[in-house]
Amino acid sequence: MTHKLADPDSFAGVFWGKKIFGGCTLVHDPDTATKNLMERLRFKSIPCRSFKMAFAYDVDREERLPCHPERLVVFDHHVKNSIECERKFHRVRASLSMNLYDISKDCGFKLDEDVLLAFAAALATDTAFLRTAGSEELTYLGKFLGRRKMEDVFEVVLGNRIELKTFIKDLEGIEVSNGICYGRFSRDDHFIFFADSLMYSLGCKTVVGLLEWGIWVFTRKKDVQHVFSKLKELDRLGYERRVGKIYGLKDLDLIKELLSQNRR
Numbered sequence: 001m002t003h004k005l006a007d008p009d010s011f012a013g014v015f016w017g018k019k020i021f022g023g024c025t026l027v028h029d030p031d032t033a034t035k036n037l038m039e040r041l042r043f044k045s046i047p048c049r050s051f052k053m054a055f056a057y058d059v060d061r062e063e064r065l066p067c068h069p070e071r072l073v074v075f076d077h078h079v080k081n082s083i084e085c086e087r088k089f090h091r092v093r094a095s096l097s098m099n100l101y102d103i104s105k106d107c108g109f110k111l112d113e114d115v116l117l118a119f120a121a122a123l124a125t126d127t128a129f130l131r132t133a134g135s136e137e138l139t140y141l142g143k144f145l146g147r148r149k150m151e152d153v154f155e156v157v158l159g160n161r162i163e164l165k166t167f168i169k170d171l172e173g174i175e176v177s178n179g180i181c182y183g184r185f186s187r188d189d190h191f192i193f194f195a196d197s198l199m200y201s202l203g204c205k206t207v208v209g210l211l212e213w214g215i216w217v218f219t220r221k222k223d224v225q226h227v228f229s230k231l232k233e234l235d236r237l238g239y240e241r242r243v244g245k246i247y248g249l250k251d252l253d254l255i256k257e258l259l260s261q262n263r264r
Helices: 008-021 032-040 096-107 113-126 135-145 150-158 164-172 188-197 221-229 252-259
Strands: 054-057 072-076 087-090 175-177 180-184 206-211 214-219 240-242 245-247
Touching (some): 096 113, 113 135, 206 252, 214 221, 214 252
Antiparallel strands (some): 175 180, 214 245
16 A cells, blocks of 8 residues: 555555565545556556555655555665554665665565656656656666656656646746745646646755645755754644645744744
């Protein structure tokens, strides 16, 4: 099973696990990129009501599990993993796909091109479309691509993510202040596409988006600690915050005030 709100990395784990272990699958509420990948691979999630053991991919905390089985094996790559489980395969990497590739190689599992495509899509999205990728990530990407080109990956992970008319309206409201882009976005995909493709062109180091569920703050990897340290006040105010996602907050002015303090 994936984590809640499945992304390509968690789905790639499930796809790999289905090939290796068999069994039924649970892909929880997949995002657009994951839906595209599932369609490309002709994969249908088939849950089951009873099972002896569950394998969870790309999950680091109990609250991210879509269900809570008695027997659980976890495959993860995050910096910290607090899940209590029967067995845990945990190595800190940019993408879980890299760990699964190594496990396959060590165990003599031969991976077909579909699994490798899923790994390539997972690595691309987990590195912000390769912006945060280093030499190790690019080496693994080369292994995943094989005879394919990055165009094949981008067609999958970027397809159908933009609704043109509403995206143009979103762009009309963008404000830029002290290297930070602020805006209201009608869809999560619009925010991510803007952050992935336009923030640098506008000279922005950070993007702050107001969405239906709250506020999303996205920044350059080298600025993460500096920027997110300014948002700790939100924890005291009782807002649920998962890295840059602040649930329930609709006050952009508060974020502007916090991020303007003691700027470098």
